[in-house]
Structure formats: C-alpha cells, structure tokens
Amino acid sequence: MRRTLSAFILLACAVAFAQKPKKSDALHEFSSSLEKLALTVNRGVVKIVSIGYTLASEDEESTNTAVLSRQRSLGTGIILSSDGYIVTNSHVVQGSRLVRVQLPATAQEIKGKNSILKPSGKMIEANIVGVDRETDLAVLKVDKTDLAHLDLGDSETLRPGQLVLAFGNPLGLQNSVSMGVVSSTARQIKTDDPMIYIQTDASINPGNSGGPLVDINGIVMGVNTFIFSQSGGSEGIGFAIPSNIVKSIFDQIRKDGHVHRGQVGIRAQSLTPALAQGLGLARDNGVLVSDVTPDGPADEAGVKIGDIILAMDGKPMENARQFEVNVYRHSVGQEIKLTVLRDAQQLDLEVSVEERDDDPQRFADLVDPEKNQIKRLGILGIEVNEKLAALLPDLRKHYGIVVAARIAAPASSELQPGDVIHEINGAPISTIAALRETLDKAKPDTPLVMQVERDGKMMYQVLELE
Numbered sequence: 001m002r003r004t005l006s007a008f009i010l011l012a013c014a015v016a017f018a019q020k021p022k023k024s025d026a027l028h029e030f031s032s033s034l035e036k037l038a039l040t041v042n043r044g045v046v047k048i049v050s051i052g053y054t055l056a057s058e059d060e061e062s063t064n065t066a067v068l069s070r071q072r073s074l075g076t077g078i079i080l081s082s083d084g085y086i087v088t089n090s091h092v093v094q095g096s097r098l099v100r101v102q103l104p105a106t107a108q109e110i111k112g113k114n115s116i117l118k119p120s121g122k123m124i125e126a127n128i129v130g131v132d133r134e135t136d137l138a139v140l141k142v143d144k145t146d147l148a149h150l151d152l153g154d155s156e157t158l159r160p161g162q163l164v165l166a167f168g169n170p171l172g173l174q175n176s177v178s179m180g181v182v183s184s185t186a187r188q189i190k191t192d193d194p195m196i197y198i199q200t201d202a203s204i205n206p207g208n209s210g211g212p213l214v215d216i217n218g219i220v221m222g223v224n225t226f227i228f229s230q231s232g233g234s235e236g237i238g239f240a241i242p243s244n245i246v247k248s249i250f251d252q253i254r255k256d257g258h259v260h261r262g263q264v265g266i267r268a269q270s271l272t273p274a275l276a277q278g279l280g281l282a283r284d285n286g287v288l289v290s291d292v293t294p295d296g297p298a299d300e301a302g303v304k305i306g307d308i309i310l311a312m313d314g315k316p317m318e319n320a321r322q323f324e325v326n327v328y329r330h331s332v333g334q335e336i337k338l339t340v341l342r343d344a345q346q347l348d349l350e351v352s353v354e355e356r357d358d359d360p361q362r363f364a365d366l367v368d369p370e371k372n373q374i375k376r377l378g379i380l381g382i383e384v385n386e387k388l389a390a391l392l393p394d395l396r397k398h399y400g401i402v403v404a405a406r407i408a409a410p411a412s413s414e415l416q417p418g419d420v421i422h423e424i425n426g427a428p429i430s431t432i433a434a435l436r437e438t439l440d441k442a443k444p445d446t447p448l449v450m451q452v453e454r455d456g457k458m459m460y461q462v463l464e465l466e
Helices: 002-019 025-042 243-256 274-278 297-301 320-328 360-366 385-389 432-441
Strands: 045-057 066-081 085-088 096-100 121-130 138-139 163-168 178-189 197-200 212-214 220-227 238-242 265-268 287-292 308-312 335-342 347-351 379-383 403-407 420-424 450-452 456-465
Touching: 025 163, 025 178, 025 212, 066 163, 066 220, 085 243, 096 238, 121 243, 138 243, 163 220, 163 347, 197 220, 212 308, 220 243, 265 320, 287 297, 297 347, 308 320, 335 456, 360 403, 420 432
Parallel strands: none
Antiparallel strands: 045 066, 045 096, 066 085, 085 138, 096 121, 121 138, 163 178, 163 212, 178 197, 197 238, 212 220, 220 238, 265 287, 287 308, 308 335, 335 347, 379 403, 403 420, 420 450, 450 456
C-alpha cells in the first residue's frame, strides 16, 4: 500500500513538472504597472550637481593648516511645474557656488534609440530661488518651459503598510527606483521639533536626497531626506518630508523667495486624566488650552484658557504635539477652524495664522534683492533705522546691518537671518554702502572680525573672504 502511494505521488509530481506553469495575470499586471509608473515618474525627476568650496585640513595630523578645496555634491530634485520650478533638500545645495541640473531625456532624444543604455538629458544651470533650513527644503529654477512635472498629493491620506516607491540618484546612479512600504506616517525625530517625517523601508541612499517618494498613482507623497544607518548605507529606515509640508514651503518660496513662520497665540497641553480630574473637566483626553496670548489671533477669535480643542479643520486633535504640528503646516494668512469644548458647549472658531514675532525671515519683505544684496557675505542686508528698531526692541546698539536673508554663494561666515552686524575690526557699520566699502578694501591677508548680535547676545565672527 505504501509503495503504491509513493508511486502515485511521484507520478503526480512528474505530471505537474511536465506541465507549463500558468501565467499569473495579477502579477504580470502588477509588474507592468510598476514599469509604466517608473517611466512616468522619472520624467519629473532630475539629477542635481552642486559645486562649492569648503575648508579642509591639508594634513590630517595638523590643525594649523587648512586649504580651500572644491566640493562637489550630488542629489535629486523634483520638477513641480512646467515652467521649471524644482524642489530639493536645502542640504543638497548648501554652500554652493554653482548648481547644475540634469534634466530627464526627452521623448525626442530617446526616439530611435534601441540600446538598453538610454541617453542622458541635458545639463543646465539652475538658480536658487530660496532655501528653508528648518524643513531642509530648497526651490530651484531652470530656464525651461513645457517640462514634464509631478504633482504633490495629500500626505494625510498615507497609512502604514501602504506601497510606495523612492526615486533618485543614489550614489550618483541616475534614474534609480526602489520599492517599499510606509513604516510610519508621522515620525518625530527630535522631541521639541515640530517637524514630522514619513518613515519608509524603501531603499534610500546618499544621492536620493531631494527625490520623490510616490504612491502607486505616481503622486508625490514626500521628499526623501535622510536615513538612519550604522553602515552608511540603506538599512530600511529612511525618512521623507510629508508632501503637505513640502507644498506649503514650495508655494511660499516660489512666491516670496523665503518662508514665514506662523502662530495662533495658543499654548497647548495634552489633556491627561489627572488634569481632567483636578480641573473638573468632562473629558480626560484631547488638547487643553493652558494659555492664550493677549491680543493674539486666538484671543481675538474668542479662544479661552481652559478650552478643550477637539478638532482642527475637522481633524480630531488627540494631543498637544499633534496640534503644534498641524499649526506648523499652515502658512501665514491662512484661517484655521478650531472646534472647542467650553463647559458643555461645543464651539467653532475661526483663527487667523499670524507671523511669529521672532521669525528672522520677517525682514526679508523689507529689502530689494538688487539694492540690498551684499555678495561678498552672501546676504541681503537692511540698515537699522527707526522703523526696524521698533521690530527689534532689545537691540543692544541702535545701528548696524540686519541680515534679512541668506542668498546663494555665502562667504565663509556663519551669519543667520536676524543677525545684526554692528562693527568690523572695531569700526562701526551703519550703512550698506559702508559695509560694501569695507569688504571691497579688505586685503586677502587681513582678517576681518565682525561684531554680531544674535538674539540679544554679542559675538565675534572671523570672516574669510575669497
């Protein structure tokens, strides 16, 4: 009986192997869809070459000598408009003197080419429209029209486990694509940082920075930014900036060349059972308003201390961090609809987003890029006058040049927006003309020491001009 059964199993196996395996229509359709998706998305992805200079030690054992060395970095960008606006990471173009973009090969350039090695697109120069280091985003512009471009989606719709693809130029390998899933939709890296990231296990490596993380429809859900790695390579822990944040930053930089930070004048706390019991509240979870800035947007809208915020723009608010993150995503001038619980009454209040008083970018609107550009420092500067002094009530010296914004090709200084340059080598600087004259007359072998005020504190910075 056993021999008969064994013979039957062997015969069945032989028949099975003799038959041709049936094609899985579902798998073939899935694979074909991915091929078409990769082809479509790559038309809106560019390679970015950033060239700049950095100080490097000439001798690893010596800390006394350093040379100015040429630095070349690679990254990725996403074409977001047909007229040539591109988004990437700010660290891709940081310190750059020249930014070049390699566009995708056009259909005309590929036509008639049968080789598996497809031709590369044209390399052209790009201008930096603006950067935002807080979110690590930058916007570039190339002088081209009718470009294929990608669309930004709603990152709020992402769910853990959702299939995503990462595009870019890892280690300089152009037109690379990797597949994975969303590991987390809201990963906070630093405790006090309002920025959150999409976490994915799709392979991301150096060079992928600034590239798109897309869903299965080819819609950009995030911008690949960094990885956690012990080896330096991808270990399946990559992070992307959510598309909703990207859209806000992109729109602001494209319009104004910089970003304004908003606030609504609310200090929020996560509501706990202990707080609820001590304050006699009806709910023991949600967002508690612990303070309202007098005459601020929330105060004018009618928000009161002790209110419980139930929702923002219809989205339930579960804790203070979630509330702060969602406020962070809104631009100055937008309206936020808050649903609050006061005593037993539910209220809907419209709150305007106003610019943060301490936002260093608030000076950028006061300058003319042509008149206020100080090329040798890589900044836009504005002279301290009566109007500006009113915006800086704690200014230690009532003269100087305020750094309104950083521009491309900064000098080897650490100036930041909001800094005030008071003196150079002990001589007071009160006008842009005086600052330019001092910089122009400086000899290469003469150190320039700037007295700079930052957040009410004085410091000295040594300036090294090229």
